[in-house]
Each structure stands twice: as C-alpha cells, then as structure tokens.
Amino acid sequence: MIDSADRAITMDLPSNYVVRRYKNWLISGLLILATLIAITPLFMVLGYVVANGIGSISMSFFTELPKPMGEVGGGVANAIVGTLTLIFISSIIGIPIGILSAIYLSEYDRHSLLANAVRFTTDVLMGIPSIIVGIVVYASLVLAIGHFSAIAGGVALAIIMVPTVIRATEEMLNLVPYSLREAAYALGFPKWRMVLQIVLPAAAKGVITGVMLGVARVAGETAPLLFTAFGNNYWSKSINEPIAALPMQIYLYATSPSKESHSQAWAAALILIILVITLNLIARLALRDKNT
Amino acid sequence: MxxxxxxxxxxxxxxxxxxxxxxxxxxxxxxxxxxxxxxxSKPSFAKFGWSFVTGKTWDSVNGNFGALPFIYGTLVTSLLALILAVPTGLGLAIFLNEMAPSSIKTTVSFLAELLAAIPSVVYGLWGIFVLAPWLQNTAEPWLSRMFGFLPLFQGPPLGVGMLAGGLILAVMILPIITAISRDVMGAVPNTQREAALALGTTRWEMIKTAVIPYAKSGIIGGIMLGLGRALGETMAITMVIGNRAQISASLFAPANSLASVIASEFTEATSLHLSALVEVGLILFSISLIVNILARLLVWSVARNVTGGHAA
Missing domain, CATH: 1.20.5 (Single alpha-helices involved in coiled-coils or other helix-helix interfaces)
Structure with a gap:
C-alpha cells in the first residue's frame, strides 16, 4: 500500500513531528487560556459594580446632596453636575487646542522638524502620569488664584485631553484624500477655507470620535482633580469655587469606614462606568458608520 | 481685486x-x-540634595524626607504587573492576530478596549472590596503555605499591600500591551507567514520564527508603554497598596508608590512636606519620561520600517 519512499518519510519524521505538533497544541491551549484570563477581570469588575451598585440607585441618588458620612441615603447630584461642568470646561479649552494643533500637523507642516517635535511631545505627554498634571496646575494656577476651583480642575483635565484629541484628529485629517484639497484649490478656495470648509467636514466623524475618546478619558480621571477641583459637599455657586466630581466622590466613599458610604461608592461607580462606556460606544459607532 | x-x-x-x-x-x-x-521642589532639594533619592525615612512630623521607599514600592508593583501582564497580554494579542476567527477577534478586541476604558478609581474600588479580601482570606494564606520559604511570601496576610497593587496594575496595563503588540504583529506581511508555513513549520513555529522576531521592537515598545502606565498609575494603587512608607521584602506588606504618596498626602501638606512631595513627583516624572521616550522610539521605528503598517 505505502511505497518505500513514503515509508521512509513517515518513519523518519514521527518522533520529531509528533513532538512538534503536541507543542503546537499545547501552546495554542496556553494562548486560549491567556485570552480567558485577560477577559475575566472585565466581567468581574463590571459584574461587581452592577450587582453592588444597582441596589443603591434611586431617584434621590440623582437629585440630593451627599449626606454626612455614615448616614443612610442622600445622593450625588452635585458630583454628577460637577463632573459635567468639569468636562465642559476642559472641552472648551482642550478641544480647540487639540484640533488646531492637529490641523497644523496635517495641513501646514507635515514633515518639518517642528512638526515631528510636536508629534513626539504629544506622544510623550500622553504617557505622563495624570497626577503630575495635578501638581503642576496646583503649583501654577491654584496657588496664583489662592484657592481650589472648578477652573483649575478643568484646566488640568484639558491638559490630559489634548494629546488624545491631537493624535486622533491628525490621523483622521491625514485620511482625507488629496483630490479633495486639489479640487478646492482648483475652485479658487484660499487655504484657510479649504481647511475649514472642505477637509475638516470631510473628516468630521473621525474627529468627533477622537474628541469623544478624549472626553471619555478625562471623565473618569480622579488624580489630577484631588488638588485642583478638590471636591465639595454642596453645590458650587460658581466655577471659581471648589467643585465635586463623581470619581472623587467614589474615592471618598470607598476609603471611608462606613458601610453606607461603600454602597454609595458602588452606585456612583455604576453611574460613572455607564457614562464612560456610553462615550466610548458613541465614539466607536461614529467611526464605524464612516467606514461603511 | x-x-x-x-x-x-x-x-x-x-x-x-x-x-x-x-x-x-x-x-x-x-x-x-x-x-x-x-x-x-527647590526647597526640598536644597535641604536634602541627592540623599533625597536614597533616604529611607519619610517623617512629616520632624520634616525628614527620603523617597527610597516610594521608589521601591513603585518598582516592585510595576515589575509584578509586568510579570503577570506581559505573558497574558502577548498571549491575547497572538491569539487575536494569528488564531481567532474574525468574529471572535472583533468581540474580544472590543472587550479589551472596554477594559482600558474603565476609570482607575473603579478598579480601586473593586480592589478594596473584592480583590483585597480575597487575597487576605484565600490567596495569601495559600501562597505562604506553598511558597512561605521565600521572603516574598512571608508575613501576615493583610490583603492590601504590594501584591494587591501589582495585580490591579496588571489588569490595567494589559489592554495597552495587547493593543500595541496586536497592531505591530498585524503589520507583519503575510508573505512572512506563508514562507514559514511553506517550509513545513507548525503554527506556533511560524509565529515564533516569522512573526515575533519581525515585530519584536514594537512589542518591546508596547511593553514599555505599559510599564510607563504602571509607574504613573495613581488612584487604584493608592486605594490598595496600604499607604505605608516602608521597604519590605514581602509582597504582602503595605507600601506606598511615588504616585500614591502624592495622592494621599498632598492636600494636607505644607511648606517643606509639600516641596518634598513635588520632588517625589519630579522623580516620577523623570522616570516615566525616560520610559515613554524609549517606548515611543521603539514603536516609531517599527511603524516606519513597515510600510503601510499602523502607527501605534
């Protein structure tokens, strides 16, 4: 049945080949195991937050101020409004700076030394610990004003937001085909109108994605707010006052000794996760729409 | 006109x-x-000079400050995180790139990105109330029974400590390691894989000889970006590390990292204490700057070598 040449091969290979195949299977198994291990924490964290948080969420959680530590009830209304305020302040500072820098990199100066330096700084800024930004804003802005404030918190978050927005926006602007720019020039558009009316709208969805990812990143930040926005148990009357934020409230509740605070912490965490994941989903859906 | x-x-x-x-x-x-x-940080540097980096005491009452315990705590937790997250994260990246059918690839990639989106403070919350009690009651007693002869696993099981910190960090840096290694491995041309398979390699041998060497410096860059993230991570680590300025061989012992001491003491600090904390921040800034610059250079070099590859 088997001729001699084939037999020679099958007799030659077995010991080695079988070992190699077993090794292949073994490693495939390990890779699948690694995947399962990697995904487990996500379900554990999400599962615990939902299970522990959902019980404490009620209408009053969204409408009331926090009760003193240890008392039952109360809400995080000021922290929710505070987080939205901080996101708003950081957005009006960070988004224009991010988009304008990206326009510079993509439309004005793609390959110069300065452009590469800006690109590199942006990448490195992305990796700077956020607590460092908190210290710097404290040392410059908070000390200059004389007290903690929502403005200082917003500035700190803006600094963290800018690199994300720049990189995402630049990538999207680079995807706009040159023919669009050439067509605009051929119609007699000056460069600034070409950039603002042709290139930017063409990349709009991608830019929105980048902006949303930047916003989502700062929405959950705690460290840079500790010594800039500081937190507040009451409503802030102006953005020149210390202001509460959801992540800081979670930190306060989680590290306090009372059981009631702990359940408030889980509930606040649930709301924060829903906020952050929604922002992420919107960002991704906007991009997916563009690709189809 | x-x-x-x-x-x-x-x-x-x-x-x-x-x-x-x-x-x-x-x-x-x-x-x-x-x-x-x-x-x-000038006042602190003027008073302590370079001995700030080697000083072991951190005494805010008597105004004597040395940052060595925090440098130690940061390095130990970050190394522990790397030891745990690198094999898992790389395994996940290889699985996604080389094995998984595209439907699984999309879903699992999405889940890994969600993992990266969860705020640090939520990991900290989970760490305090779920991870730390589990470590205290189950994992740490087991470790000290099995490996108690090692100084790493001695001492009372407290739950909070460097082990808890390292575990939380591992979970947090895994998505970044996976995302970047997946991108650089995705940039390896298929001809490389086909050539290896045509020579009769198994799938693992193909990955080992044709894919990983090609993507190596990018993978190392991704690992270093993960390290940079671990070094500077603040809230989660502050909540689970136990906040004590000490150097202990045991992973069960409470400690402090550069970032966590700033987070927990900054608002109550004045004058010299404050300046010392800023100097701690300066050390953290310098370390993470170096790590990030090296990482970026590595990732950039791969992105530039591979035409049409994804820049990370």
Whole structure:
C-alpha cells in the first residue's frame, strides 16, 4: 500500500513531528487560556459594580446632596453636575487646542522638524502620569488664584485631553484624500477655507470620535482633580469655587469606614462606568458608520 | 481685486498663525511642566540634595524626607504587573492576530478596549472590596503555605499591600500591551507567514520564527508603554497598596508608590512636606519620561520600517 519512499518519510519524521505538533497544541491551549484570563477581570469588575451598585440607585441618588458620612441615603447630584461642568470646561479649552494643533500637523507642516517635535511631545505627554498634571496646575494656577476651583480642575483635565484629541484628529485629517484639497484649490478656495470648509467636514466623524475618546478619558480621571477641583459637599455657586466630581466622590466613599458610604461608592461607580462606556460606544459607532 | 486679495490673505495668515501658535503651545507645555516641578521642589532639594533619592525615612512630623521607599514600592508593583501582564497580554494579542476567527477577534478586541476604558478609581474600588479580601482570606494564606520559604511570601496576610497593587496594575496595563503588540504583529506581511508555513513549520513555529522576531521592537515598545502606565498609575494603587512608607521584602506588606504618596498626602501638606512631595513627583516624572521616550522610539521605528503598517 505505502511505497518505500513514503515509508521512509513517515518513519523518519514521527518522533520529531509528533513532538512538534503536541507543542503546537499545547501552546495554542496556553494562548486560549491567556485570552480567558485577560477577559475575566472585565466581567468581574463590571459584574461587581452592577450587582453592588444597582441596589443603591434611586431617584434621590440623582437629585440630593451627599449626606454626612455614615448616614443612610442622600445622593450625588452635585458630583454628577460637577463632573459635567468639569468636562465642559476642559472641552472648551482642550478641544480647540487639540484640533488646531492637529490641523497644523496635517495641513501646514507635515514633515518639518517642528512638526515631528510636536508629534513626539504629544506622544510623550500622553504617557505622563495624570497626577503630575495635578501638581503642576496646583503649583501654577491654584496657588496664583489662592484657592481650589472648578477652573483649575478643568484646566488640568484639558491638559490630559489634548494629546488624545491631537493624535486622533491628525490621523483622521491625514485620511482625507488629496483630490479633495486639489479640487478646492482648483475652485479658487484660499487655504484657510479649504481647511475649514472642505477637509475638516470631510473628516468630521473621525474627529468627533477622537474628541469623544478624549472626553471619555478625562471623565473618569480622579488624580489630577484631588488638588485642583478638590471636591465639595454642596453645590458650587460658581466655577471659581471648589467643585465635586463623581470619581472623587467614589474615592471618598470607598476609603471611608462606613458601610453606607461603600454602597454609595458602588452606585456612583455604576453611574460613572455607564457614562464612560456610553462615550466610548458613541465614539466607536461614529467611526464605524464612516467606514461603511 | 486688490481688496479681495487682502481679505483672503488675512484669513490665511490668521489660521496659519493660530495653528502654529497652538502647536508651539503644546510643545512648550512639556517644558512648562518640567520647569514648574523643578521650581516647586527647590526647597526640598536644597535641604536634602541627592540623599533625597536614597533616604529611607519619610517623617512629616520632624520634616525628614527620603523617597527610597516610594521608589521601591513603585518598582516592585510595576515589575509584578509586568510579570503577570506581559505573558497574558502577548498571549491575547497572538491569539487575536494569528488564531481567532474574525468574529471572535472583533468581540474580544472590543472587550479589551472596554477594559482600558474603565476609570482607575473603579478598579480601586473593586480592589478594596473584592480583590483585597480575597487575597487576605484565600490567596495569601495559600501562597505562604506553598511558597512561605521565600521572603516574598512571608508575613501576615493583610490583603492590601504590594501584591494587591501589582495585580490591579496588571489588569490595567494589559489592554495597552495587547493593543500595541496586536497592531505591530498585524503589520507583519503575510508573505512572512506563508514562507514559514511553506517550509513545513507548525503554527506556533511560524509565529515564533516569522512573526515575533519581525515585530519584536514594537512589542518591546508596547511593553514599555505599559510599564510607563504602571509607574504613573495613581488612584487604584493608592486605594490598595496600604499607604505605608516602608521597604519590605514581602509582597504582602503595605507600601506606598511615588504616585500614591502624592495622592494621599498632598492636600494636607505644607511648606517643606509639600516641596518634598513635588520632588517625589519630579522623580516620577523623570522616570516615566525616560520610559515613554524609549517606548515611543521603539514603536516609531517599527511603524516606519513597515510600510503601510499602523502607527501605534
């Protein structure tokens, strides 16, 4: 049945080949195991937050101020409004700076030394610990004003937001085909109108994605707010006052000794996760729409 | 005609100036951060000099400050995180790139990105109430029974400590390691894989000989970005590390990292204590700057070598 040449091969290979195949299977198994291990924490964290948080969420959680530590009830209304305020302040500072820098990199100066330096700084800024930004804003802005404030918190978050927005926006602007720019020039558009009316709208969805990812990143930040926005148990009357934020409230509740605070912490965490994941989903859906 | 031309060129000049100024602003931001920290840490540096880096005591009552326990705590937790997250994260990346059918690839990639989106403080919350009690009651007693002869696993099981910190960090840096290694491995041309398979390799041998060497420096860059993240991670680690300025061989022992001591003491600190904390921040800034610059250079070199590859 088997001729001699084939037999020679099958007799030659077995010991080695079988070992190699077993090794292949073994490693495939390990890779699948690694995947399962990697995904487990996500379900554990999400599962615990939902299970522990959902019980404490009620209408009053969204409408009331926090009760003193240890008392039952109360809400995080000021922290929710505070987080939205901080996101708003950081957005009006960070988004224009991010988009304008990206326009510079993509439309004005793609390959110069300065452009590469800006690109590199942006990448490195992305990796700077956020607590460092908190210290710097404290040392410059908070000390200059004389007290903690929502403005200082917003500035700190803006600094963290800018690199994300720049990189995402630049990538999207680079995807706009040159023919669009050439067509605009051929119609007699000056460069600034070409950039603002042709290139930017063409990349709009991608830019929105980048902006949303930047916003989502700062929405959950705690460290840079500790010594800039500081937190507040009451409503802030102006953005020149210390202001509460959801992540800081979670930190306060989680590290306090009372059981009631702990359940408030889980509930606040649930709301924060829903906020952050929604922002992420919107960002991704906007991009997916563009690709189809 | 003349009028129209002037109006247009004003628009052009304005936008050009505006984008140039913001770009330079971003560039100077880095210098501003460094300068601010150097200025604010001057009083501490004047008093302690370089012995600040080697000093083992951190005594805010008597005004004697040394940052060595925090450097130690940061390095131990970050190394532990790397030891746990690198094999898992790389395994996940290889699985996604080389094995998984595309439907699983999309879903699992999405889940890994969600993992990266969860705020640090939520990991900390989970760490305090779920991870730490489990470590205290189950994992740490088991470890000390099995490996108690090692100094690493001695001492009372407290739950909070360097082990808890390292575990939380591992979970947090895994997505970044996976995302970047997946991208650089995705940039390896298929001809490499086909050539290896045509020579009769098994799938693992193909990955080992044709894919990983090609993507190596990018993978190392991704690991270093993960390290950079671990070094600077603040909230989660502050909540689970136990906040004690000490150097202990045992992973069960409470400690403090550079970032966590700043987070927990900064708002109550005054004068010299405050300046010392800023100097701790300066050390953290310098370490993470070096790690990030090296990482970026590595990732960039791969992205540049592979035409049409994804820049990370």
């Amino acid at each position: 003349q009028k129209v031309k002037t109006r247009l060129s004003i628009g052009d000049r304005t936008l050009k100036l505006l984008v140039l100024v913001t770009a330079i602003l971003v560039l100077t931001l880095m210098i501003f951060i460094a300068w601010q920290m150097i200025v604010a």
